[in-house]
Amino acid sequence: MMSVFAAERNVAINAVLQASKVCQEVFKKLVKNETITKKDKSPVTIGDFSAQAVVNTILYKSFPNDPIVGEEDSEALRGDAGKELREKVLSLANSVLDEPLDETKLLDAIDRGSHPGGSQERMWTLDPIDGTKGFVRGEQYAICLALIVGGNVQLGVMGCPNLPVDFNNPEGERGCLFIAERGQGAFQRALSSTEETQIHFADISSVSEATFCESVEVLHSSHGDAAQIASILGITKPPLRMDSQCKYAAVSRGDANIYLRLPTRADYEENIWDHATGFILVQEAGGKVSDINSKPLDFSLGRTLKANKGIVVAHPKIHPKIIEACSKHFNK
Numbered sequence: 001m002m003s004v005f006a007a008e009r010n011v012a013i014n015a016v017l018q019a020s021k022v023c024q025e026v027f028k029k030l031v032k033n034e035t036i037t038k039k040d041k042s043p044v045t046i047g048d049f050s051a052q053a054v055v056n057t058i059l060y061k062s063f064p065n066d067p068i069v070g071e072e073d074s075e076a077l078r079g080d081a082g083k084e085l086r087e088k089v090l091s092l093a094n095s096v097l098d099e100p101l102d103e104t105k106l107l108d109a110i111d112r113g114s115h116p117g118g119s120q121e122r123m124w125t126l127d128p129i130d131g132t133k134g135f136v137r138g139e140q141y142a143i144c145l146a147l148i149v150g151g152n153v154q155l156g157v158m159g160c161p162n163l164p165v166d167f168n169n170p171e172g173e174r175g176c177l178f179i180a181e182r183g184q185g186a187f188q189r190a191l192s193s194t195e196e197t198q199i200h201f202a203d204i205s206s207v208s209e210a211t212f213c214e215s216v217e218v219l220h221s222s223h224g225d226a227a228q229i230a231s232i233l234g235i236t237k238p239p240l241r242m243d244s245q246c247k248y249a250a251v252s253r254g255d256a257n258i259y260l261r262l263p264t265r266a267d268y269e270e271n272i273w274d275h276a277t278g279f280i281l282v283q284e285a286g287g288k289v290s291d292i293n294s295k296p297l298d299f300s301l302g303r304t305l306k307a308n309k310g311i312v313v314a315h316p317k318i319h320p321k322i323i324e325a326c327s328k329h330f331n332k
């Protein structure tokens with residue numbers, strides 16, 4: 001099958017590559033306590049704002065009519081209170097853009113991400129830094145961009161600047177780019193190269209042999225519940241813990257077998273930008289994604305996955321067994 005989104009694929013790759021560069025630059029300069037706490041108590045850094053400005057600017061140049069559902073907004077960068085932050089973000093964004101932005105254009109670019117989402121023709125969703133806590137710690141984070149058409153994710157590009165290119169050589173080169181287009185397979189590049197290698201889920205016949213992948217942050221996914229589900233499944237291997245959508249990449253290339261994200265609060269709705277890119281990557285690598293009740297993820301309902309609870313990712317051969325274990329655990 002021919003690529004339908006070849007132009008979008010190239011633009012999205014460039015956008016994620018430039019944003020990855022900015023994030024790596026920020027990390028070198030970031031003073032440890034230089035994070036701002038948002039209303040929902042989560043952290044944001046100049047890296048998040050700069051990466052969103054860069055990606056939105058590059059997307060707008062090629063696809064000026066496409067709405068963007070992005071995580072961040074420019075509020076903290078406005079007025080006298082935002083001056084210092086605004087100047088830092090402006091200079092970071094301009095360090096990778098062909099045509100420099102001025103302050104007004106910078107704020108506009110960031111706020112182009114404020115679209116409410118829904119089921120319209122086309123929209124992009126962007127997490128400029130997914131796993132901000134991982135980024136600040138110098139661990140895993142990801143720049144995640146996806147194209148959603150009529151509610152269906154069609155293209156995803158994920159930059160993982162700290163992820164080892166080869167899981168079996170953790171001291172070797174770091175920095176990966178993952179690309180997936182509907183019907184075209186899933187691919188990995190090293191950030192330093194344009195050569196693409198196709199990736200696949202690891203084949204697995206017995207669920208008890210599986211390795212779990214889960215969040216670092218206990219707040220986002222209860223380790224206790226996950227451990228009990230693992231024990232129902234007879235799993236004995238220790239979980240692979242990392243921040244961000246790198247978890248979707250890890251299972252997609254066979255570093256681990258199951259990504260479980262269990263709901264911790266009844267009222268928490270997952271954001272579409274936290275899952276869209278990982279979702280298509282997994283599907284194109286041969287995996288299955290659903291929520292914990294086996295419902296498909298619905299990206300057409302706005303900025304969140306309001307119809308879904310939690311996430312279960314695994315090879316289709318073992319996915320039903322994990323759903324069964326979740327239902328046993330939560331309905332006991």
Ligand SMILES: Nc1ncnc2c1ncn2[C@@H]1O[C@H](COP(=O)(O)OS(=O)(=O)O)[C@@H](OP(=O)(O)O)[C@H]1O
Binds near residue numbers: 219
């Ligand atoms: N309560 C709760 N439950 C579930 N998810 C939440 C919750 N609070 C925040 N978030 C979102 O989690 C995103 C980071 O997820 P991770 O899997 O990377 O978690 S962790 O970094 O290991 O803590 C994180 O994405 P970023 O803000 O882009 O880092 C949040 O959108």
Ligand SMILES: [Mg+2]
Binds near residue numbers: 042043044132
């Ligand atoms: Mg955040």
Ligand SMILES: [Mg+2]
Binds near residue numbers: 131
């Ligand atoms: Mg996120």
Ligand SMILES: [Mg+2]
Binds near residue numbers: 071130131
């Ligand atoms: Mg983020």
